[in-house]
Amino acid sequence: MYFTSCTQAIGGLLLLSATAPLVKGYPGGFSERGQATNRATADNANIRTADSAKLKTWWHSTGEINTKTPVKPGNVRQSHMYSIQVASASAATDFYDSFVYESIPRNGNGNICIPGKLDSVCNVDDQISIEADIGVDMAWTQYLSASDSIVRITRSDKGLVDPANVVIRPTTLGFKLQKDGNALLVAVPYNANGYRFSVEFRDNLWEYRNAQGGIDSHYVQNKNPKGLNYVSSYDNSMPVVGVEPLNALMVFVSPFPNKKYVPDIASSDTYHVTPGLITGLGDVTKSVVYFGPGVYWCTGSAHIILSKSVTWVYIAPGAYVKGAIQYESQSLDLRATGFGVLSGEQYVYQANTAQGYENVKSDGTSLKMWRGQAARGTQWTIHGLTTNAPPFNSMDFYGDDLGSFTVQASDYKQVGAFFGQTDGIQMYPGSHVRDVFYHVGDDAIKTYYSNVLCERMTVWKTNNAPIVQFGWYQRDVNNVTVDAVEVIHTRYISQAVLWPRALVASAASYIDQQSTSVADITKHLSNYKISNWRCEGICPALLGINPLQNIDTMTFSNIWIEKLSPETTQVGTSTFRAFTDSSHGNQAIALGNNSPNNLGLIIENFYVGNEHITFQADNWESNKAGHSVGRLNIDGSYWGRWTVR
Numbered sequence: 163m164y165f166t167s168c169t170q171a172i173g174g175l176l177l178l179s180a181t182a183p184l185v186k187g188y189p190g191g192f193s194e195r196g197q198a199t200n201r202a203t204a205d206n207a208n209i210r211t212a213d214s215a216k217l218k219t220w221w222h223s224t225g226e227i228n229t230k231t232p233v234k235p236g237n238v239r240q241s242h243m244y245s246i247q248v249a250s251a252s253a254a255t256d257f258y259d260s261f262v263y264e265s266i267p268r269n270g271n272g273n274i275c276i277p278g279k280l281d282s283v284c285n286v287d288d289q290i291s292i293e294a295d296i297g298v299d300m301a302w303t304q305y306l307s308a309s310d311s312i313v314r315i316t317r318s319d320k321g322l323v324d325p326a327n328v329v330i331r332p333t334t335l336g337f338k339l340q341k342d343g344n345a346l347l348v349a350v351p352y353n354a355n356g357y358r359f360s361v362e363f364r365d366n367l368w369e370y371r372n373a374q375g376g377i378d379s380h381y382v383q384n385k386n387p388k389g390l391n392y393v394s395s396y397d398n399s400m401p402v403v404g405v406e407p408l409n410a411l412m413v414f415v416s417p418f419p420n421k422k423y424v425p426d427i428a429s430s431d432t433y434h435v436t437p438g439l440i441t442g443l444g445d446v447t448k449s450v451v452y453f454g455p456g457v458y459w460c461t462g463s464a465h466i467i468l469s470k471s472v473t474w475v476y477i478a479p480g481a482y483v484k485g486a487i488q489y490e491s492q493s494l495d496l497r498a499t500g501f502g503v504l505s506g507e508q509y510v511y512q513a514n515t516a517q518g519y520e521n522v523k524s525d526g527t528s529l530k531m532w533r534g535q536a537a538r539g540t541q542w543t544i545h546g547l548t549t550n551a552p553p554f555n556s557m558d559f560y561g562d563d564l565g566s567f568t569v570q571a572s573d574y575k576q577v578g579a580f581f582g583q584t585d586g587i588q589m590y591p592g593s594h595v596r597d598v599f600y601h602v603g604d605d606a607i608k609t610y611y612s613n614v615l616c617e618r619m620t621v622w623k624t625n626n627a628p629i630v631q632f633g634w635y636q637r638d639v640n641n642v643t644v645d646a647v648e649v650i651h652t653r654y655i656s657q658a659v660l661w662p663r664a665l666v667a668s669a670a671s672y673i674d675q676q677s678t679s680v681a682d683i684t685k686h687l688s689n690y691k692i693s694n695w696r697c698e699g700i701c702p703a704l705l706g707i708n709p710l711q712n713i714d715t716m717t718f719s720n721i722w723i724e725k726l727s728p729e730t731t732q733v734g735t736s737t738f739r740a741f742t743d744s745s746h747g748n749q750a751i752a753l754g755n756n757s758p759n760n761l762g763l764i765i766e767n768f769y770v771g772n773e774h775i776t777f778q779a780d781n782w783e784s785n786k787a788g789h790s791v792g793r794l795n796i797d798g799s800y801w802g803r804w805t806v807r
C-alpha cells in the first residue's frame with residue numbers, strides 16, 4: 163500500500179503528531195457568516211513579511227474581509243477566519259506574516275446571469291446549492307521556503323487549536339503539530355516538490371447530507387432557516403455523503419523557483435503592467451508580460467487577450483490578477499509562471515465571451531481561465547501559480563494540431579472551484595503534470611491523449627463528475643500513467659451510469675449519451691495505469707466505464723479507499739458496461755484482446771478500509787448480499803477478461 167509517514171522533529175520544537183482518527187464532524191460550533199463587510203485590514207502597519215533567500219512571504223494592503231458580497235476591484239478577499247505567520251525552522255520564533263486569501267461560492271454575486279448586475283438572477287443550475295447559505299468558503303496562503311519551516315495559525319472565532327482538534331490532509335503527511343497559546347504550529351519539512359495541504363479543525367467540520375437515499379438527490383442543511391433546503395433536524399433517511407471544513411484552509415509551500423520559471427524582469431523585452439484596471443495588453447510589443455506585486459482587474463466583461471509578441475506571463479508573488487488569459491503567440495515556447503493568483507471572481511458562471519460574458523454555456527466560447535491558439539509543436543509551461551474561482555473549464559488550447567501541443571505543469575494550484583463545470587487542465591500528448599492541487603467541480607484529471615504522466619496530485623472534489631475522466635468521445639489513447647494521487651475530500655450527491663462518479667471513469671458519448679452502440683471498435687485504449695492512490699473519508703466508486711473503444715492493459719494498483727459512499731446513493735458502485743459499434747455490425751468492444759493472458763483490466767492491491775478486495779476473498783461483487791465491500795458491477799460479458807487480486 164502507498165502509505166508513508168513523516169515523523170521527523172524540526173527546529174528543536176517538540177511537536178506532536180496529528181494521529182487521532184477521524185471523528186464525526188460537528189455541524190455545530192461554527193461562527194455565523196461574516197457580520198463585517200468591506201472592512202479593510204486594521205493592522206497593515208504592523209505587518210512584517212519575509213523577503214530573504216531562505217523565506218518569502220507577502221501581503222496585500224488592500225485586504226477586504228467580506229464573506230457576503232463582491233470585494234472592491236482593487237481589494238483582495240482576505241480570510242475572515244485565519245491569520246498565518248511563517249518562520250524558518252532554524253529561527254523558529256521569528257515569524258513573518260503571510261496573507262491568507264479567501265474564496266466564497268459565487269464570489270458573493272449570487273446566481274446571476276449578467277456580470278456586475280447583482281439582480282440578474284439566473285435559472286441556470288450552477289451546481290451550488292446550500293454552500294453560500296451555510297457559510298462555506300476556502301482560504302489559502304502560499305509562501306516560498308528553502309528549508310524546514312513552521313506555520314503559525316490563529317483563528318478569529320477563538321475555536322480550539324489543540325493538535326487533538328486538528329487533521330492535516332493528506333493525513334499521510336504526518337506533520338508535527340503543537341499548540342502555542344492561541345495558535346497552532348505546524349512543522350513543515352523542506353520538500354523539493356513543495357507541499358499543498360489542508361488544515362482542518364474538527365469543530366469546524368460540516369457533514370454534507372443528502373435529502374434522501376437514492377441515486378439522484380440534493381443536500382439538506384439544518385443551519386440556516388432562510389437558506390435553501392433547510393430542515394429543522396436530520397433523520398436517518400438523510401445519509402452523510404461528505405465531510406469538509408466549513409472554512410477550508412489550504413497551505414501551499416514551494417521551494418524557490420528554478421531560473422527557467424523566472425523571466426529577466428529588468429530586460430527591455432519585459433512589459434511591466436500597471437496595477438489597476440488592465441488595458442492595452444493586446445498592443446504590447448515585448449515578449450514577457452510582468453505583473454508585479456499589486457492588484458489588477460479586467461471587470462466581469464473583459465479578459466486578457468495578449469498580443470502576438472507575448473509568450474510569457476509572469477504573475478509575481480504578491481500579484482493578484484482578476485481576469486483570464488488568452489495567448490495569441492505562435493511561439494513554440496509559451497509560459498505562465500510566478501506565485502501570484504489569477505482569479506475568475508469577477509465573472510459569472512459560464513461567462514460567454516461571444517455573448518457579453520453572460521451566463522450562456524458554450525463549450526467553444528464560455529471563458530477559460532487559460533486559453534490559446536497555438537502553433538504546431540508548442541509547449542506550454544505553467545508553474546507556481548494559483549487559479550481561483552474559475553467560471554467554467556479552466557484551460558483549453560486550440561490550433562491546427564493539438565496532437566503536437568504539450569503541457570508541462572508543476573506546483574500549480576486551483577482553489578475556489580465551487581461552480582459545477584470547473585475542471586482540471588487538459589493534458590495534451592506528451593504532457594507531464596505534477597505536484598498539483600485541484601479544488602474541482604467537474605472532470606479533474608482528463609486523460610484524453612497519449613504519453614501522459616500525471617503524478618503527485620492532491621484533489622478536493624465537490625459534487626460532479628469523476629476524478630479521472632477518459633470518456634465523452636471514442637479515442638485512441640496509449641501510455642497514460644496517473645500516479646500518487648491523494649483525494650482529500652469528495653461530497654457526491656448523485657450517481658449516473660452515463661456520467662459515472664468514480665475515481666476513474668469514462669462518460670458515454672457526448673454526441674449520443676443514451677446510446678450503447680456508439681463505440682468505435684477500430685480505436686484502442688491501452689497501457690493505462692492508475693497507481694498509488696489514496697482516497698480519504700467518504701469516496702466514490704473505484705471505476706465507472708462506458709467503453710467507447712477497445713481496452714487493453716488497463717491496471718489499477720495500490721488503491722486505498724477509506725470508505726465508500728452510502729450504499730443507497732450508488733455513488734460507491736463501480737460499473738463497467740457493454741458497448742457495441744453500430745457501424746461495424748454491432749460488434750462489442752473487446753476487453754483484453756491484445757493483453758497478456760487476455761486480461762484487459764487488472765485491479766491489484768485494492769483496499770476498501772482494511773479489506774483487500776479480491777476474487778479469492780469473494781468480496782468484490784456489487785450485488786452480493788451481505789458482503790459486497792468492493793462493490794464492483796462489471797458486465798458479465800467481460801468474465802475471464804479481468805481480475806481483482
Ligand SMILES: *[C@@H]1O[C@H](CO)[C@@H](O)[C@H](O)[C@H]1NC(C)=O
Nearest residue numbers: 592593612613614615641642
Ligand atoms: C510514455 O509516456 C511517458 C510520459 O510522457 C514518456 O516519458 C514515455 O517515453 C512514454 N513511453 C513510450 C513507450 O512511448
